[in-house]
Amino acid sequence: MADYQLLLQVVIAGVFxxxxxxxxLTREKIPNWLCLFAIFCGFLVNGYFAHLSGLMISFIGFSLAFIILFPTFIFKILGAGDIKLMMGIGALMGPQxxxxxIAYGIIAGAVTSILLxxxxxxxxxxxxxxKRYWDCFYLRTYFKPEEGEAAGQRVPYAPALAIGWVxxxxxxxxxxxLYTSVSHSLFS
Structure with a gap:
């Protein structure tokens, strides 16, 4: 039964x-309906398979994502959609x-952000x-990013979060x- 729950959790999280x-990547925004559906699925799956303890695991994962990531929203590092998506993943996969x-997503984000x-x-x-950073440092004055400058670009962070999850x-x-068991049963 636990294998079915984990398989369902991994597949659903992968789809999200x-x-x-x-x-x-296309709209530079993660829609609320997707995040809310992820949160709902997390509580539903864990509640169905593990009852009250599953609901508690979902709540802890959901809350932990909010606690860890909300400061990144305040400092405009991540968007609200990224945080709500990870709240859904936390509700689905649990806090651990x-x-x-998130830890691996931060590492992946350093690479994907530069590439994007x-x-x-x-x-x-x-x-x-x-050049603008040098001018700001040398002249001790802040200059806003110009059109077409790298610092003015918005970077979608969902790819980095997905890489961190994988x-x-x-x-x-x-x-x-689970992967070994499923691949062995499918290809043997």
Missing amino acids: FILAIVVD LLAWS IIWKSGFSGCIKTF WACSLNQDITH
């Missing part, structure tokens, strides 16, 4: 991440996998940004065991 990535997903900024603004936009899943012993 795929949808979030597509929407975030959520915490590792270079893709959006090109190397010339990066050079403009470095990374956390790949290191989770229960999920790797």
Whole structure:
């Protein structure tokens, strides 16, 4: 029974991440309906399989995502959609996998953000940004980013969060065991 629950959780979370990535890359916003549906599915799946303890795990994962990520919204590091999406993932997968997903998502975000900024603004936009930073430092005055500059680009963070989740899943012993069992039964 636990394997079915974990399989369902991983598949549902994967679907939510795929949808979030597509929407975030095209519209630069993760819709509320997607986040709310992820939260609802998390409580539903855990409540169905593990009853009251499952609901508690969902609540802790949901709350932990909010507690960890809300400061990033205040400082305008992440958007509200990213936080609500991870609240849904926390409700679905629980607090432990959520915490590792966020940690690995931060690492992945360093790489994906740089790549997406270079893709959006090109190397010339990066050079403009470095020049502006030098001018700000040297003249001790702040200058706003110009049009086409790398620093003025918005970076969708759903891809980094998804990479962090996949990374956390790949290191989770229960999920790797499930993957081995499912692939063995399908391909044997």
